[in-house]
Amino acid sequence: MGLKENDQSPSHKENDIDEHEFDDSFCFAPDDTPVSVLVPTNDNAGNKFDALEEKLAEIRTAQGLALSEDSCDEESSEGDVSGVEETLDFEGEGKAEYFDSGEGLGVEENISTFSELNLSRSLLKGLASLRFDRPTPIQKVAIPVALMGKDICGGAVTGSGKTAAFLIPIIERLIHRPKNVPAATRVLVILPTRELAVQCHEVAVKMAQFTDVRCCLAAGGLPMRAQDADLRCRPEIVVATPGRLIDHLRNSASFTLESVEILVLDEADRMLEDGFKDELDEIIKHTPKQRQTILFSATMTENVDELIRLSLRRPVRLFVDSNTAIARKLLQEFVRIREERETDRVPILLALCHRTCTERCIIFFPTKELAHRYRLILGLAGLKCAELHGGLTQAERLDSLERFKLGKVDFLTATDVAARGLDIQGVKFVLNYSMPANYKLYLHRVGRTARAGLEGCSITLVGEGADRKLLKMVIKNSTVPVKHRLIPPSVIEQHSVSSQNMQSALNGLLAEEREQKLLDRTEKELTRAENIMHHKKEIHSRPKKTWFQTSRQRMDSKKRDIQSLGDDRQRTGKNESVKKRRN
Numbered sequence: 001m002g003l004k005e006n007d008q009s010p011s012h013k014e015n016d017i018d019e020h021e022f023d024d025s026f027c028f029a030p031d032d033t034p035v036s037v038l039v040p041t042n043d044n045a046g047n048k049f050d051a052l053e054e055k056l057a058e059i060r061t062a063q064g065l066a067l068s069e070d071s072c073d074e075e076s077s078e079g080d081v082s083g084v085e086e087t088l089d090f091e092g093e094g095k096a097e098y099f100d101s102g103e104g105l106g107v108e109e110n111i112s113t114f115s116e117l118n119l120s121r122s123l124l125k126g127l128a129s130l131r132f133d134r135p136t137p138i139q140k141v142a143i144p145v146a147l148m149g150k151d152i153c154g155g156a157v158t159g160s161g162k163t164a165a166f167l168i169p170i171i172e173r174l175i176h177r178p179k180n181v182p183a184a185t186r187v188l189v190i191l192p193t194r195e196l197a198v199q200c201h202e203v204a205v206k207m208a209q210f211t212d213v214r215c216c217l218a219a220g221g222l223p224m225r226a227q228d229a230d231l232r233c234r235p236e237i238v239v240a241t242p243g244r245l246i247d248h249l250r251n252s253a254s255f256t257l258e259s260v261e262i263l264v265l266d267e268a269d270r271m272l273e274d275g276f277k278d279e280l281d282e283i284i285k286h287t288p289k290q291r292q293t294i295l296f297s298a299t300m301t302e303n304v305d306e307l308i309r310l311s312l313r314r315p316v317r318l319f320v321d322s323n324t325a326i327a328r329k330l331l332q333e334f335v336r337i338r339e340e341r342e343t344d345r346v347p348i349l350l351a352l353c354h355r356t357c358t359e360r361c362i363i364f365f366p367t368k369e370l371a372h373r374y375r376l377i378l379g380l381a382g383l384k385c386a387e388l389h390g391g392l393t394q395a396e397r398l399d400s401l402e403r404f405k406l407g408k409v410d411f412l413t414a415t416d417v418a419a420r421g422l423d424i425q426g427v428k429f430v431l432n433y434s435m436p437a438n439y440k441l442y443l444h445r446v447g448r449t450a451r452a453g454l455e456g457c458s459i460t461l462v463g464e465g466a467d468r469k470l471l472k473m474v475i476k477n478s479t480v481p482v483k484h485r486l487i488p489p490s491v492i493e494q495h496s497v498s499s500q501n502m503q504s505a506l507n508g509l510l511a512e513e514r515e516q517k518l519l520d521r522t523e524k525e526l527t528r529a530e531n532i533m534h535h536k537k538e539i540h541s542r543p544k545k546t547w548f549q550t551s552r553q554r555m556d557s558k559k560r561d562i563q564s565l566g567d568d569r570q571r572t573g574k575n576e577s578v579k580k581r582r583n
């Protein structure tokens with residue numbers, strides 16, 4: 001790997017700051033106290049959750065809410081898989097010319113150990129410390145191709161080791177970088193969520209621990225100044241979320257992407273969606289054109305029009321599994337919710353949590369409000385639970401994740417923030433409160449279990465209409481029978497009574513929270529005003545921060561994203577009929 005000339009200098013656009021976008025840590029933290037990367041300042045997330053736990057226990061005891069075990073058994077029966085259709089892997093015209101066929105690359109697929117891939121001893125030691133004995137299928141094919149410097153567009157089922165498939169060749173190439181030149185950031189890995197960036201950074205650090213390759217994290221919600229200091233040392237690898245990366249590019253003196261030689265987009269299809277479009281374009285603009293680009297996802301797009309935006313150079317397609325594949329050892333179950341029985345969702349969920357998915361269970365909800373509400377409901381029912389969604393501070397999000405990872409709680413109520421990429425050891429169940437917006441999201445959600453060759457089970461509550469269309473798609477793409485789970489009416493009735501008993505306690509808790517939020521906001525405004533008065537001079541003497549997007553632009557971007565999810569759902573039906581016609 002040699003240094004390459006930069007052909008694009010970073011352009012700093014004029015300040016388009018919006019009043020509400022001021023970052024408190026920028027305005028009101030005059031001291032530069034060093035802080036741990038994972039725990040942002042001014043946050044006592046752990047204490048807050050402990051206090052909530054105590055309160056829920058008090059209410060439970062006072063009102064006798066905890067549920068007792070019941071004796072009715074649930075029944076499972078095999079679903080109707082009639083009408084299963086073949087998937088068509090059709091090649092669009094023009095695709096062949098766009099991709100490199102990969103012929104003549106001499107990739108040896110019969111490799112069974114990492115040493116056969118000619119990796120450096122220091123890297124092999126890192127892999128051994130992670131207990132990676134032999135490469136997974138995607139690693140077998142991706143490592144040699146990435147080592148050749150080829151652009152890659154790759155896909156393999158959830159939990160199949162895609163992270164290591166790009167990190168191993170990157171670290172290997174960096175071990176052989178020229179050493180007699182100034183330090184430079186040569187690799188940029190972009191991920192769509194903060195938790196994923198933290199996770200990828202952790203793996204990279206462990207993998208490179210016996211090498212001289214340094215890795216830095218630039219993810220939103222974490223202390224900006226500590227990251228700034230790390231970036232100034234020009235680590236070889238930067239793992240980042242798009243927003244924070246752009247923030248550093250605009251506001252951290254001397255940080256540029258001009259020496260980037262490898263750009264990786266993990267969860268690349270997500271990064272190419274509307275919500276990230278503007279940010280991604282901005283980042284690409286700052287990286288040299290002569291770079292290697294690596295894209296991975298379990299649901300990787302092969303839409304050439306979308307890929308062209310990234311100016312790939314004849315990428316090699318490495319698809320070990322189809323982009324609709326489900327982990328081999330995943331048992332998929334569905335509980336039907338009839339239109340007139342929509343109110344059964346609460347008791348059914350409670351029943352499943354009490355009787356079936358009793359531990360290591362992630363429950364997905366369509367909104368953060370519901371994820372929080374059910375965190376309280378499960379707490380009132382005496383179940384140990386944490387929550388993960390965009391309504392929490394970053395410290396709270398990481399604290400929840402840690403509690404679930406360490407097994408301090410059995411349940412994690414979450415939104416789709418947790419759907420992609422999160423690798424949590426031993427997740428046994430994924431419960432979907434409702435069908436996700438599209439099949440792709442379904443694959444990512446259920447992919448949080450049955451990872452790395454382990455078994456897992458997903459249970460999804462399915463309503464009518466669009467939900468049924470998605471269910472058909474799931475059945476069509478499944479290689480093992482999909483189960484239809486029946487919950488006896490007596491069990492639903494029992495849990496329905498308990499949930500009604502909780503109602504007033506739940507309303508009380510939610511009202512209390514609303515009041516507290518209002519108080520907190522007023523207090524924050526007050527502190528902000530005081531700080532402006534006391535530190536006016538200092539604040540104005542600081543260089544003005546520049547922003548990539550105003551809140552309105554970000555909202556528009558989000559709206560486009562939601563719109564495209566809706567379109568996707570409509571397309572689900574259309575694609576089905578197109579494929580049928582092709583058959």
Ligand SMILES: Nc1ncnc2c1ncn2[C@@H]1O[C@H](COP(=O)(O)OP(=O)(O)OP(=O)(O)O)[C@@H](O)[C@H]1O
Pocket residue numbers: 131132133134135136139156157158159160161162163164297298420421422423447451452
């Ligand atoms: N060669 C290997 N040997 C043993 N375990 C491995 C190997 N490669 C990866 N793993 C483990 O497999 C698990 C899944 O890996 P990873 O998170 O990279 O999956 P992924 O394909 O990126 O999944 P997703 O599509 O959900 O993001 C991790 O716990 C990782 O440590």
